[in-house]
Amino acid sequence: MKTKFSYHLTLLILTITFTSCLYSCKKSKEPINDEAGRGDTYAIVEDVESNCNPAWFPHSQTPPPMEGNGSPFDTTSTTNSIFHEWSWQKFLWLTKPMDNGKTLFEDSLTLVTNELLPIEPIEGVALVLTDVGQAGSDGVLISNESFNGQTDTVYYGIYANNILLEVADSMKSVILNDTSKVSNTATFPVGALEVKTSWVQASTIPSGQQSDYYLTKAYITPLQDTATVALLGVHVVGVVKNHPEFIWATFEHNSLAGRYDWASTTDQDVPVTSNENLMFFAKGDTATIKNITYTKSTSSAAENVFTVFQYGIPRTAENAIMPHTSQDSATNLSNYNNIVRLNECVSESLSDVWKNYFYNGSVWINTDGLTHDQQVELMIKAGGSIGSADSTSSARGSLAAFNITMETFAQTFGVSQIHTMDASQVFNCMGCHTTVATVTVGKSTFKNSKSPLYFSHIFRSYLSVSSGVSVDEIEKLRIQEFIDVLERETDFNKK
Numbered sequence: 001m002k003t004k005f006s007y008h009l010t011l012l013i014l015t016i017t018f019t020s021c022l023y024s025c026k027k028s029k030e031p032i033n034d035e036a037g038r039g040d041t042y043a044i045v046e047d048v049e050s051n052c053n054p055a056w057f058p059h060s061q062t063p064p065p066m067e068g069n070g071s072p073f074d075t076t077s078t079t080n081s082i083f084h085e086w087s088w089q090k091f092l093w094l095t096k097p098m099d100n101g102k103t104l105f106e107d108s109l110t111l112v113t114n115e116l117l118p119i120e121p122i123e124g125v126a127l128v129l130t131d132v133g134q135a136g137s138d139g140v141l142i143s144n145e146s147f148n149g150q151t152d153t154v155y156y157g158i159y160a161n162n163i164l165l166e167v168a169d170s171m172k173s174v175i176l177n178d179t180s181k182v183s184n185t186a187t188f189p190v191g192a193l194e195v196k197t198s199w200v201q202a203s204t205i206p207s208g209q210q211s212d213y214y215l216t217k218a219y220i221t222p223l224q225d226t227a228t229v230a231l232l233g234v235h236v237v238g239v240v241k242n243h244p245e246f247i248w249a250t251f252e253h254n255s256l257a258g259r260y261d262w263a264s265t266t267d268q269d270v271p272v273t274s275n276e277n278l279m280f281f282a283k284g285d286t287a288t289i290k291n292i293t294y295t296k297s298t299s300s301a302a303e304n305v306f307t308v309f310q311y312g313i314p315r316t317a318e319n320a321i322m323p324h325t326s327q328d329s330a331t332n333l334s335n336y337n338n339i340v341r342l343n344e345c346v347s348e349s350l351s352d353v354w355k356n357y358f359y360n361g362s363v364w365i366n367t368d369g370l371t372h373d374q375q376v377e378l379m380i381k382a383g384g385s386i387g388s389a390d391s392t393s394s395a396r397g398s399l400a401a402f403n404i405t406m407e408t409f410a411q412t413f414g415v416s417q418i419h420t421m422d423a424s425q426v427f428n429c430m431g432c433h434t435t436v437a438t439v440t441v442g443k444s445t446f447k448n449s450k451s452p453l454y455f456s457h458i459f460r461s462y463l464s465v466s467s468g469v470s471v472d473e474i475e476k477l478r479i480q481e482f483i484d485v486l487e488r489e490t491d492f493n494k495k
Helices: 018-024 080-095 104-108 162-177 327-348 372-385 455-468 471-494
Strands: 109-114 128-129 155-160 193-202 216-219 225-240 243-253 358-363 396-397 436-441 444-450
Touching: 080 104, 080 225, 080 243, 080 327, 080 358, 080 396, 109 162, 128 155, 155 162, 162 193, 162 455, 243 372, 327 358, 358 372, 436 455, 436 471, 455 471
Parallel strands: 128 216
Antiparallel strands: 109 155, 155 193, 193 225, 216 225, 225 243, 243 358, 358 396, 436 444
C-alpha cells in the first residue's frame, strides 16, 4: 500500500457544545443516504460504538490521539471502535491548520522519496511531486475529462515523522554492518508514522468546486513547473501500543469515484454507472471489473474506476455481509456502522474544507492478550498471509481496506468476476505490506527475509539504496514483486 517516487511522465471554525456532538452521534435507525446516485446505502445503522469526541473540535485545536501507555490500546482486550476513533483523530490532527496556512503534516513531517530520502524544495516550493505510478502495480490513474474539460494524472507523495526516520536510520546501520541481521525481530516504536498522499492539478476541477478541496502549491517534476494541486486521498499509517504492524487508515475526498451496487447483484456482475460527473467517473458511462484490473494498459492510464467494497467491508450478492471472514458478520456490520457514524459526526462538527473528506476504514491485527514478543512471533509466522481476510486470519477492521486513488487496481486481485468473490479473494493493505520481503543489499539478495520492519516498504528500499542499489533497480524489483503476487493470486483463483 505504498506510493513510489520515481520520475514518470508517459475556514470558518465551528464551535460546538458537548450536547450537540452527542446528538449528532446518537444511535439511529434511519438509513444513511450519503453520496446519492452512486450505489446502495449498504446498511441501516443501529448499534454504534464510535463517537467523535468534543475535544477534537474546533479543528484548529485538535490534539493528537493517545497511543502509548495509558491509551485505549494499553489493554488486553480492545474494541473495534478505538481503532476508528484513533484514525479520525489522527487525520484531524495531521490536517489542522498552522499559522503559515499549511497543514500540520506539511509543516512538521518530512517529505521523502520512495527510498525514504528527504526531498528538497524546488523553486521555493516544499511539495515536490515526481511520481504518477500507483502502489505496487505502477498503474496510472487519470481524471475524468468531462469533469472540467481537461484531464490530468494523479501524483503521489509520502511523508514520514522523525520517530520513523530515526529508527530507520539506526536499523539500517545495524543491518548493513551485519547482513546476518537482515531477518530480525525489531519493530518501529509507538508514534512512528507514514502519511501517503495523492494529488491532482486543481485545474481539472470545476472552479465552483475547487473550494471543496484542500489546495496547495506543488512543483510537479514531470511538468517541470509549479501548479496548484488538490488533495484527493490520504493514508495514515501509524504505530500504537501493542500494534507494531501499524494501523492502516485511509481517507478520500467525497467526490471521486463510482461504487459497485451489491444490492442489485444476484448471479452476475452489475455494470457500474453514475448519474453525476465525478473526478474519476464520467456521468452516464458504465464500467466493469476490467476498469479496475491491472494490465499493461493500466500502466499507461485508467479511468471510470469504482469502489468495490464501501469502507472496506466485504459484501456478497444482494448486499449480504460476506461469510467466513476473520470477523463474524455482526462484527463486520458493526465495523461498517462505526465508520458511518464517525463520518457523519465529524462532518457535522467541521466547518472547514475537511468536512468534504471521509474515512474509508482501517485494518489492523488482533494482538489482544499477547506480549510484545508474542505479537512479533505472530506477525512473522503469518508472513505473507498476514492480511488474509479468511477465517484463519488475525486481520481485523476493514478487511478490504483500500484507497481508490492509490490501490485502484488491487481491489479484485486476480479475480475475473466481482459477484463470486469470497473471503480468500479479499485484499487489503497488508496483502502487500507484510513481515516477509526480498531484501537487496549491495550485490546480495536475501529472499524471504523476515522482520516487522518490512511492513514499511520505504524502509526496505532505504536499506537497498543505502547499500548502493540504484533507484531504478529497486523499482523494477518492487513492481516484479507485485506482479508475482498478482500471478500467484490469479493462479489460485483458477483452481
